[in-house]
Amino acid sequence: xxxxxxxxxxxxxxxxxxxxxxxxxxxxxxxxxxxxxxxxxxxxxxxxxxxxxxxxxxxxxxxxxxxxxxxxxxxxxxxxxxxxxxxxxxxxxxxxxxxxxxxxxxxxxxxxxxxxxxxxxxxxxxxxxxxxxxxxxxxxxxxxxxxxxxxxxxxxxxxxxxxxxxxxxxxxxxxxxxxxxxxxxxxxxxxxxxxxxxxxxxxxxxxxxxxxxxxxxxxxxxxxxxxxxxxxxxxx
Amino acid sequence: xxxxxxxxxxxxxxxxxxxxxxxxxxxxxxxxxxxxxxxxxxxxxxxxxxxxxxxxxxxxxxxxxxxxxxxxxxxxxxxxxxxxxxxxxxxxxxxxxxxxxxxxxxxxxxxxxxxxxxxxxxxxxxxxxxxxxxxxxxxxxxxxxxxxxxxxxxxxxxxxxxxxxxxxxxxxxxxxxxxxxxxxxxxxxxxxxxxxxxxxxxxxxxxxxxxxxxxxxxxxxxxxxxxxxxxxxxxxxxxxxxxxxxxxxxxxxxxxxxxxxxxxxxxxxxxxxxxx
Ligand SMILES: Nc1ncnc2c1ncn2[C@@H]1O[C@H](COP(=O)(O)OP(=O)(O)OP(=O)(O)O)[C@@H](O)[C@H]1O
Ligand SMILES: [Mg+2]
Numbered sequence: 001x002x003x004x005x006x007x008x009x010x011x012x013x014x015x016x017x018x019x020x021x022x023x024x025x026x027x028x029x030x031x032x033x034x035x036x037x038x039x040x041x042x043x044x045x046x047x048x049x050x051x052x053x054x055x056x057x058x059x060x061x062x063x064x065x066x067x068x069x070x071x072x073x074x075x076x077x078x079x080x081x082x083x084x085x086x087x088x089x090x091x092x093x094x095x096x097x098x099x100x101x102x103x104x105x106x107x108x109x110x111x112x113x114x115x116x117x118x119x120x121x122x123x124x125x126x127x128x129x130x131x132x133x134x135x136x137x138x139x140x141x142x143x144x145x146x147x148x149x150x151x152x153x154x155x156x157x158x159x160x161x162x163x164x165x166x167x168x169x170x171x172x173x174x175x176x177x178x179x180x181x182x183x184x185x186x187x188x189x190x191x192x193x194x195x196x197x198x199x200x201x202x203x204x205x206x207x208x209x210x211x212x213x214x215x216x217x218x219x220x221x222x223x224x225x226x227x228x229x230x231x232x233x234x235x236x
Numbered sequence: 237x238x239x240x241x242x243x244x245x246x247x248x249x250x251x252x253x254x255x256x257x258x259x260x261x262x263x264x265x266x267x268x269x270x271x272x273x274x275x276x277x278x279x280x281x282x283x284x285x286x287x288x289x290x291x292x293x294x295x296x297x298x299x300x301x302x303x304x305x306x307x308x309x310x311x312x313x314x315x316x317x318x319x320x321x322x323x324x325x326x327x328x329x330x331x332x333x334x335x336x337x338x339x340x341x342x343x344x345x346x347x348x349x350x351x352x353x354x355x356x357x358x359x360x361x362x363x364x365x366x367x368x369x370x371x372x373x374x375x376x377x378x379x380x381x382x383x384x385x386x387x388x389x390x391x392x393x394x395x396x397x398x399x400x401x402x403x404x405x406x407x408x409x410x411x412x413x414x415x416x417x418x419x420x421x422x423x424x425x426x427x428x429x430x431x432x433x434x435x436x437x438x439x440x441x442x443x444x445x446x447x448x449x450x451x452x453x454x455x456x457x458x459x460x461x462x463x464x465x466x467x468x469x470x471x472x473x474x475x476x477x478x479x480x481x482x483x484x485x486x487x488x489x490x491x492x493x494x495x496x497x498x499x500x501x502x503x504x505x506x507x508x509x510x511x512x
Binding site: 050128 | 275394411413459463
């Protein structure tokens with residue numbers, strides 16, 4: 001059975017639908033990229049996958065083999081209070097929390113994971129800095145490191161490269177690719193068409209109704225891809 | 237001065253009061269950091285008024301105060317924190333309502349039904365603490381100490397979870413942390429701390445004991461852990477100074493401690509400004 005399956009799913013807020021007729025499935029090891037214009041409901045879909053109450057009709061079925069505790073998540077926007085005192089290391093480590101169960105403290109191996117993830121994202125030298133004093137891109141990398149620490153089976157990313165410089169962006173894409181090749185399923189929202197087409201195995205293109213779902217190769221042949229690219233897909 | 241001090245410190249009840257007072261301040265500061273960062277300062281204030289109302293009921297019915305205040309405050313805490321997370325209801329209005337409602341009801345009850353001849357004295361004692369920690373019975377002190385130790389243990393055991401739900405509840409929930417459970421734990425512990433702190437500084441000043449050390453530490457320290465440790469040290473230090481001054485000069489315990497906390501806040505604000 002597929003890891004995640006939905007059929008004829010409608011999402012929206014307070015009874016008003018935003019996307020209808022959504023159907024797709026995600027299998028273990030897939031790299032699904034979700035694309036679509038602003039306001040088409042991509043973030044709403046991410047929230048629905050994480051169990052928020054955005055589902056109007058239809059159902060999202062998760063396979064029994066996956067537990068909420070094995071999901072890593074990077075939201076599009078994180079509202080964190082301006083004056084919150086927290087060091088980078090504390091935040092990244094908090095991503096490991098879902099692996100703790102009832103244990104009160106982090107294990108040595110979890111601390112090691114956190115340190116290695118910080119190294120991979122180039123923020124190990126910021127480990128003891130205060131989060132609120134970092135630049136926007138640095139903050140994004142910290143939250144990304146936290147998401148990676150929380151991931152055991154599924155990684156959900158909502159525009160992870162927003163605000164990152166080109167070098168870090170490239171590193172990030174290869175890091176996600178590497179994670180994916182290690183058997184972790186990735187679902188990513190992105191406006192970066194080139195990267196989506198380069199790395200993903202599947203594409204879900206949504207408007208108010210799903211415009212396309214399928215393998216990347218098929219998407220490249222579809223009309224919607226051509227229209228979207230011509231209309232400036234690069235810039236999206 | 238030293239002689240007065242050593243004279244008083246010779247009494248075991250003063251020693252016990254000191255120990256209980258310092259443990260209570262420690263609890264209040266640990267929890268205070270979370271409450272301030274979760275923007276729950278007003279809830280702490282409202283809960284202390286609820287505890288006052290419950291205390292009035294206990295006094296009228298001549299029950300043991302803690303036996304009434306503790307459960308009532310715990311229930312109020314769970315309700316209030318629940319209301320706050322439900323955005324459909326105006327959280328701050330509900331909090332203000334409960335807060336003044338409990339205060340008025342409590343005062344009315346004490347006034348109408350009290351058998352004591354010195355009603356305003358009783359009310360003043362409950363609101364501002366006066367020297368109550370020094371007049372607690374031995375069993376009260378033991379109960380306070382035990383509860384304080386439990387609160388500290390809970391805080392240490394759930395430290396990482398409390399950090400996660402305080403820093404980013406959305407992420408914690410999305411990745412499988414039971415945020416509702418930990419919010420309820422925070423609520424219950426808050427209620428316990430408030431009831432404890434009432435014995436030390438009185439109902440009206442409880443929030444000061446909870447909020448000031450956290451805000452003071454946040455002026456200077458920049459990681460969660462250092463803020464917690466800083467707040468704990470500041471709180472215990474200020475309470476110790478406040479208690480000793482109160483013993484020597486016979487000033488009211490609660491307000492002396494709070495004024496010391498304010499002084500520490502001023503000092504740390506200046507240090508924070510200088511450090512940049
Ligand atoms: N909390 C909310 N309550 C009501 N409506 C909302 C809420 N969040 C989003 N919407 C609406 O739902 C629609 C889809 O929003 P969503 O955030 O899913 O878009 P998106 O595809 O992620 O767009 P973007 O590319 O800008 O991130 C928008 O029209 C938005 O106005
Ligand atoms: Mg979005």
